[in-house]
């Protein structure tokens with residue numbers, strides 16, 4: 001066993017240029033996730049996958065390729081072996097947009113090598129990781145080492161906009177007993193990661209014309225038969241967000257795990273929409289008329305939770321917080337906010353691989369982390 005590992009290390013050392021060159025080749029093919037920026041010349045995930053599939057075939061992998069979205073394929077490669085010791089090496093090949101191009105010193109798709117680094121979009125996150133998976137397989141093959149277990153390399157699309165490439169793979173393709181994701185961690189072995197759900201909170205008010213707002217600020221002496229005050233959902237949402245900030249802080253204080261950063265359990269309000277009337281898509285129907293007292297606000301939250309938290313407990317805790325918040329207001333008590341979990345099907349379960357698991361131990365040892 002030791003000699004096999006030494007042989008593989010020797011191959012890796014001997015072929016360091018290989019992983020650098022492959023990373024550069026991958027960076028040079030722009031594969032910006034089209035959900036962020038739809039522009040044909042930049043959305044070349046399929047071309048990256050063609051390159052990777054070729055590499056996999058050259059290394060003797062049996063490959064598979066299928067579209068997750070139109071012309072956005074996943075690619076996998078597999079070496080046969082026992083299921084008991086099966087392992088997946090996984091990476092994504094989409095990248096986020098360049099942003100302000102003039103702020104770059106170098107061509108974001110140039111793959112330039114300078115100061116001992118490869119520069120460009122995706123060099124770190126995570127074409128470098130994908131290249132490392134392929135280089136590892138090549139080193140094993142060149143060292144002439146036969147693996148007992150089945151080894152798979154998964155190259156997926158659409159990580160940056162929800163992870164739907166990997167989710168499709170999990171639902172439709174054979175998996176393995178263990179998996180290593182080659183995301184950048186600055187070389188650290190990270191066996192634990194928090195979970196995530198996107199959550200929509202809808203807050204309801206009572207619609208009225210802004211011309212009647214004065215009667216909610218300055219109660220009028222003769223209100224009988226006059227229009228009752230509206231209830232502004234945007235103002236309720238403002239109060240809700242303030243309370244949420246305190247709730248988030250208490251969750252971040254109370255929950256900790258030794259292997260993830262303190263304060264990980266954040267609840268980020270990422271999107272807010274306010275207006276009048278409930279639209280068919282679950283958002284306010286009218287968002288262009290400031291003369292209507294708003295009766296619908298939707299707030300979309302990025303809700304993170306800890307590696308060892310159970311999702312059902314997480315849901316129950318937040319639902320209790322919202323119910324208590326609503327109970328403090330006579331209007332909201334009768335018209336409670338609505339909570340929708342896993343908005344757009346976005347739900348990442350946490351992972352919490354024990355540190356005494358054989359894979360974790362082996363990785364710690366190789367990385368010099370113990």
Ligand SMILES: [Zn+2]
Nearest residue numbers: 125126159183
């Ligand atoms: Zn990534």
